[in-house]
Amino acid sequence: MTSDERPFSFRSVALAAFLPTLLFSIGEGAIIPIIPIAAGNLGATLAMAGFIASMVMLGELAGDIPSGWLVSRIGERRSMIGGAAVAILGVVVCLLAPNYWVLMAGIFVVGVATAVFALARHAFMTTYVPPRYRARALSTLGGVFRCGWFVGPLIASLVIALTGSTQSVFWIFIVSCLGSVVMLVALPDPETMFGPSPRVADAAGELVTAGEEDAEERTHGLFRTIWSFRAVLARMGSGVALVSAVRSARTVLMPLWAVSIGLSESNTALIIGIAGAVDFALFYASGQIMDRFGRMWSAIPSMLGLGAGFAVLAFTHDLDAKVTWYIVVSIALSVANGIGSGIIMTLGADLAPKERPAAFLGAWRFAGDAGQAVAPLFVSLLTAVVSISFASGIMGLLGFVGAGMLARYIPRYVPRRPRTA
Numbered sequence: 289m290t291s292d293e294r295p296f297s298f299r300s301v302a303l304a305a306f307l308p309t310l311l312f313s314i315g316e317g318a319i320i321p322i323i324p325i326a327a328g329n330l331g332a333t334l335a336m337a338g339f340i341a342s343m344v345m346l347g348e349l350a351g352d353i354p355s356g357w358l359v360s361r362i363g364e365r366r367s368m369i370g371g372a373a374v375a376i377l378g379v380v381v382c383l384l385a386p387n388y389w390v391l392m393a394g395i396f397v398v399g400v401a402t403a404v405f406a407l408a409r410h411a412f413m414t415t416y417v418p419p420r421y422r423a424r425a426l427s428t429l430g431g432v433f434r435c436g437w438f439v440g441p442l443i444a445s446l447v448i449a450l451t452g453s454t455q456s457v458f459w460i461f462i463v464s465c466l467g468s469v470v471m472l473v474a475l476p477d478p479e480t481m482f483g484p485s486p487r488v489a490d491a492a493g494e495l496v497t498a499g500e501e502d503a504e505e506r507t508h509g510l511f512r513t514i515w516s517f518r519a520v521l522a523r524m525g526s527g528v529a530l531v532s533a534v535r536s537a538r539t540v541l542m543p544l545w546a547v548s549i550g551l552s553e554s555n556t557a558l559i560i561g562i563a564g565a566v567d568f569a570l571f572y573a574s575g576q577i578m579d580r581f582g583r584m585w586s587a588i589p590s591m592l593g594l595g596a597g598f599a600v601l602a603f604t605h606d607l608d609a610k611v612t613w614y615i616v617v618s619i620a621l622s623v624a625n626g627i628g629s630g631i632i633m634t635l636g637a638d639l640a641p642k643e644r645p646a647a648f649l650g651a652w653r654f655a656g657d658a659g660q661a662v663a664p665l666f667v668s669l670l671t672a673v674v675s676i677s678f679a680s681g682i683m684g685l686l687g688f689v690g691a692g693m694l695a696r697y698i699p700r701y702v703p704r705r706p707r708t709a
Contacts, residue, residue, distance in 0.1 A: 304475055306432050308468040309409050312372060313433045315464030316402060317440025319379070320344065321560045322448075322457050323395060324543045325553050329454060332388040334548060335672030340392045341540045342664030347399015348406075349661040352653070355407040364412040369472050371404035372465040379461045398461075406433075430630055434568040441561030448554040457557075520639060521655060523697045528632055528652070529659030530690030531587070534594045536660040537667050537683045538621055541676070544667070545601070548676050549610050559615055563622040570626025577627065578634055583702055587631045587694045593624025595687025602681035632656050638702045 323344070324337035332340060359367045378397030385391040409429060444457045542563075546556040577586045597620045604613035636652040663683070670679035 305409055305412055305429065308368065308471045309405075309429065310432050310436050311464045311467045311471070312375075312402075312405055313436025314440045314443065315375075315436075315461030316398075317437035317564065318444040318447075318457050318460040318464075319382075319398075319440075320437070320539060321441050321543045321557050322444060322454050322553060324540075324547055325454050325556070326382070327388045327391055328547060330385065330388040330391055333672070334544060334676065335668045336388065337547065338540055338544050338664060338668035338671055340388060340395060341543065342661070342668065343392050343395040344399040344402070345536055345657075345661045345664055347396040347401075348403040349399075349657045350396075351400035351403030352407070352657060355404045358404060359408050364408045365472055367408035368405055369469050371401045371408065372468045372472075374404065375401035376462055376465045377401075379458045379465075383455060383458050430633070431568065431571045434564070434571055434629070438561060438564035438568045441557045441564060445554045445557035445561060448557060454553050520701055521652070523693070524635065524639065524701055525652065525655035527690055527693035527697060528635065529655045530686055530693065531591060531628070531632060532656040532659035533663035533666075534591065534598070534683055534687045534690060535625060536663040537598075537679075538594070538625065540664040541598075541667050541680060541683065542618060542621070544671065544676060545605075545614060545680070549605065549614060551611065551614070559618055563618040566619055566622040567626040567629075570623065571629045574627050574629035574631070578631070583631065583635060583638070584695065584698050586628055587635075587698060588691050590624050590628025590631065591687050591691035591694060593627070594621060595684045595691060597621040597624060597684070598680045598687060599684030602677045602684060605675075605677045635698075635702060 320341075323341045324334075327337040327340040328334070355367070358370075362370070375398050378394045378401060381394030381397065382391055385394060440460070443460055447456050447460060448454060542560060543556060546559070551559075574586050597617050600620075601613070601617045604610050604617070607613060632652075639652070667679045667683065670676075670682055
């Protein structure tokens with residue numbers, strides 16, 4: 289440890305960051321599979337139910353930049369508490385929704401709150417975790433989110449089976465958010481645990497906190513950075529947007545598919561929860577693959593697997609064994625997604641300029657978030673105009689296109705480095 293490095297332990301991070309995040313993500317994971325079902329119960333068509341489910345992603349996209357502004361001014365812990373409170377407000381709106389339009393508004397609010405909560409966690413880890421621990425801490429943070437998305441649907445399945453009501457699942461998110469708030473209030477403030485935030489020089493030479501400088505760069509330098517790095521963002525950024533799009537389509541299309549083939553709410557939540565367990569179990573393996581063999585050995589198989597899964601699913605809707613095929617494809621998509629865990633963050637870190645990476649990473653995340661937000665809308669449109677099977681086939685095709693783009697451009701922009709150990 290260098291003389292200027294602050295004392296640090298993973299146990300303290302687990303208390304301050306991982307456990308509140310786990311609770312929040314459990315609540316989020318519980319409601320995501322049942323959003324299309326709740327919308328259908330309020331009279332929404334299959335396509336409209338998919339559009340309403342996409343409000344989570346659209347809310348996150350809309351909340352990205354304002355979240356950076358908020359976190360830089362009131363701090364990480366207060367932002368997380370505020371995000372959890374806003375999420376509770378959104379869920380209450382969902383519970384009281386008299387029609388699917390009000391439900392859509394509530395889900396959008398939940399998405400905005402999720403953006404605030406997630407960015408606050410990211411800012412906390414960036415600000416307080418020493419550089420030599422940062423990659424492991426951020427990887428673990430991603431694993432915590434995936435753990436919540438695995439546990440949440442399982443709890444939702446149990447609650448639906450016990451109560452017989454889909455609406456009761458929203459209470460899981462309320463309890464989870466309240467638990468996060470209690471933990472955040474009870475735990476010491478990060479500055480008490482780790483010392484003051486490190487100070488850095490901004491573009492004007494004034495000392496600001498690292499979070500403030502990053503927020504300023506994201507807010508004011510986004511479009512300038514897109515222009516400066518237009519070549520790499522047009523090529524690699526497009527590939528990453530397709531990665532995010534196909535992943536995002538999976539979270540919306542699979543619950544919609546379950547509705548279209550007549551699966552019960554509890555069985556849908558159970559299947560998605562088991563698939564989430566497979567996804568979560570491969571999180572560490574993905575990092576090992578990327579470190580030992582290179583980025584392509586994670587990115588390309590992941591996209592080919594996602595593309596193949598959606599392509600196969602497209603031909604199973606009217607088969608006698610359609611439920612069996614749904615389960616098999618759900619697990620296969622989870623395996624493909626799991627072996628690509630962390631690839632977007634890793635490629636962004638590889639490509640970012642060392643001197644001032646924040647603005648580039650802001651543009652990089654914007655590309656990924658845009659793909660994530662647009663895909664559910666695209667799925668809903670294709671479902672309404674043609675069919676859900678056609679939507680699945682198109683997402684499979686996009687998966688293959690994304691694999692081709694990454695296969696071409698990763699060797700050009702992220703050459704394989706020789707192993708040092």
